[in-house]
Amino acid sequence: QKEVEQNSGPLSVPEGAIASLNCTYSDRGSQSFFWYRQYSGKSPELIMSIYSNGDKEDGRFTAQLNKASQYVSLLIRDSQPSDSATYLCAVCPSSASKIIFGSGTRLSIRP
Amino acid sequence: NAGVMQNPRHLVRRRGQEARLRCSPMKGHSHVYWYRQLPEEGLKFMVYLQKENIIDESGMPKERFSAEFPKEGPSILRIQQVVRGDSAAYFCASSPPEKTDTQYFGPGTRLTVL
Numbered sequence: 001q002k003e004v005e006q007n008s009g010p011l012s013v014p015e016g017a018i019a020s021l022n023c024t025y026s027d028r029g030s031q032s033f034f035w036y037r038q039y040s041g042k043s044p045e046l047i048m049s050i051y052s053n054g055d056k057e058d059g060r061f062t063a064q065l066n067k068a069s070q071y072v073s074l075l076i077r078d079s080q081p082s083d084s085a086t087y088l089c090a091v092c093p094s095s096a097s098k099i100i101f102g103s104g105t106r107l108s109i110r111p
Numbered sequence: 112n113a114g115v116m117q118n119p120r121h122l123v124r125r126r127g128q129e130a131r132l133r134c135s136p137m138k139g140h141s142h143v144y145w146y147r148q149l150p151e152e153g154l155k156f157m158v159y160l161q162k163e164n165i166i167d168e169s170g171m172p173k174e175r176f177s178a179e180f181p182k183e184g185p186s187i188l189r190i191q192q193v194v195r196g197d198s199a200a201y202f203c204a205s206s207p208p209e210k211t212d213t214q215y216f217g218p219g220t221r222l223t224v225l
Contacts, residue, residue, distance in 0.1 A: 032212040043202055043216040044154065088153065092212040098144065098167055099214060103153035 003027065004091050006102035013109055019076040021087050021105050026070070029094030033065055035074045036088040038104065044088055048074060079109045113138065115205050115217035116185075123223045130190040130197070132220045136205030142166075143186040144204045144214055145178060154202065160186055193224045 005024050013019040021035075032051055036044035050056045050063040050072070062075040072091075076083055089102040116135040124130050136143050145157040159167040160180035171178065175193075180186040190197055200221050204214035 034212075036216075043219050046213070046215065049213065098156045098159055098170070099212065100156065101146075101154040 002102075003093070003100045004089055004102040006087075006089050006105045008103060009106040009108075011105055011107050013079050013107065015079055015081060015109055015111050017079055019079045019083065019107055019109070021074040021076075021089075021107065023072045023074075023089030023102055024070055025072070025089075025091045025100075027091065027093040028067075028070060030091045031094060032092035033063070033072045034090040034092075034099065035061075035063060035072075036090060036101075038086045038088055040086075076107075081109050081111060083107060084109045115140075115203055115215055117201075117203050117217035117220050119220060120218060121221050121223070123225060124193045125225050126194055127192050130193050130222055132188040132190075132201050132203075132222070133185040134188070134203030134205075134217060135185040136203075137215060139207055140205035140215075141208050142206045142211050143180050144206070145186075145188050146202045146204065148200045148202060148219075150199070157188070190222075193222075195224045198222055198224045 003026050035048040037047050038044045048063040050065045053065050053067055056063045060077045064073045086104040086106050088104045090099045092099050118133050143160045146154040148154050156170040158171050158178045163182050175191045177189045200219045202219045203217045206214045
């Protein structure tokens with residue numbers, strides 16, 4: 001089992017709709033969870049961090065965390081073509097400062 | 112406040128040569144992390160360093176790869192006797208000492224081995 005799992009996609013969503021990205025992780029003791037956005041040929045950009053169960057909203061982005069289910073998600077409301085990118089879920093395991101990344105989900109927003 | 116800086120942005124080496132990748136963290140950040148991203152794959156952790164110390168090198172290949180973060184100057188990732196399989200994007204990230212799980216990435220160095 002991979003430490004952080006994501007569906008590779010591509011996930012195609014019409015412009016203006018809600019894009020939902022999901023991630024599961026294996027280390028039950030993990031405390032820190034992140035979503036990074038990576039455009040093709042560019043470096044990852046931190047867009048959301050979440051540390052406690054529930055929802056965290058920042059503009060059009062909402063991160064959701066359920067530690068009991070070992071599940072993290074990212075919702076993007078009012079999707080824009082500029083949201084088309086690969087979204088990387090990242091988890092900081094309980095015993096380390098390194099971050100473990102999922103392989104990413106490619107999101108495509110169609111006009 | 113300048114972000115994480117990496118150079119060179121692109122590096123071409125022939126098999127058997129050495130590659131040196133440099134990373135300067137954000138101002139005020141004393142922790143540096145190196146990641147490798149193979150084409151169409153996710154980021155793989157390589158090494159975590161503080162000034163003059165290697166904290167975690169569990170992701171570093173056992174041979175040909177080394178990293179340092181000297182008291183003065185940038186962090187260096189060194190790959191000796193490069194092979195074609197080393198071709199990848201190498202990203203450096205840095206974090207402040209009080210929040211080591213919040214990492215900001217540099218633009219990366221794209222290494223091509225001919």
